[in-house]
Each structure stands twice: as structure tokens, then as C-alpha cells.
Amino acid sequence: MNIPEHSHVMLKSCLLLLSVAALVGCSKQSKLPPLAPASGIVTVDGEPLEMGSIAFVPDKIQGTKGPMGYGTIGKGGRYYITTAKEEGALVGHHLVRIVADVEYDPVTNTPPRTLVHPRYTKETTSELEVEVKAGEENEFDFALDGPGE
Secondary structure: OOOOHHHHHHHHHHHHHHHHHHHHHHOOOOOOOOEEOOEEEEEEOOEEOOOOEEEEEEOHHHOOOOOOEEEEOOHHHEEEOEEOOEEOEEOEEEEEEEEOEEOOEOOOOEOOEEOOOHHHHOOOOOOOEEEEOOOOOOEOOEEEOOOOO
């Protein structure tokens, strides 16, 4: 069976159009409010905290609504916030909580302990607040007290 050349061109054009439509239809579009990069360094008693987690909790009283942003505190005390698996924090006001606990070590029989003052583990008592702004770097460093202070 012979198919005219213009039919091949038409078929290829249709396939290309369908492929593009499928890609556009399947592209990931965020349903989150606007995000902006947010990062920084956490120190305890002047030394970098090299483990733990940080949460940016939207401050509903100040009008910020949406999911919390989270980050893991790592080498040098550095953290980067992600929200719903996307880089950045919601633009707006946030209350901050920081948790850094060492678990019980059965080998050394070392009991569990926190590396930061307990007030920082709840956003309602930490007294840590930030405002994430669109189009800015949003570098937030936190100098915390140790657990016994």
C-alpha cells in the first residue's frame, strides 16, 4: 500500500502536536502560594549547630497561610528551607522552631538530650520570627542558647 508523501508529513505533524500537548498537560504546576529562597546558619553558644531541623510555621495572625517550610541543619550550621518538596518558604511572616536532639546511645549508655534550649522546640515559645520577602535572598541566622541556659 502506497501512502502519499503529504500524508506522512501530516501524520508526523499530528504526532508532534499530540506530543507537545501531552507534555504541556503533564507539566508540574505548583498550587502553592508564592515561595522565595530562605536559608541561614544556626549557632548554639557561638558554635555552629551541625544537626537538627528547622521549621518555618506560617503566622496566620499576620496573614500568612499555607504549608510549613522545613530544613535540615547540617555542616557549618547551614540550612535551606523547602515547602511541600519545593525550594523556598512561603512569602510572608513565620514563627520558627528549631529541634536538635541526640538519641539514647545503648553502646555508651548516653541518655537522650537536646542540644538547644527547650523553648526553641515550639514556635509558640521560641520567640524566633522571620519575614520572607519575594525577590530577596532571605538569609536568616539564628544564635541560640544551649540547653541549660
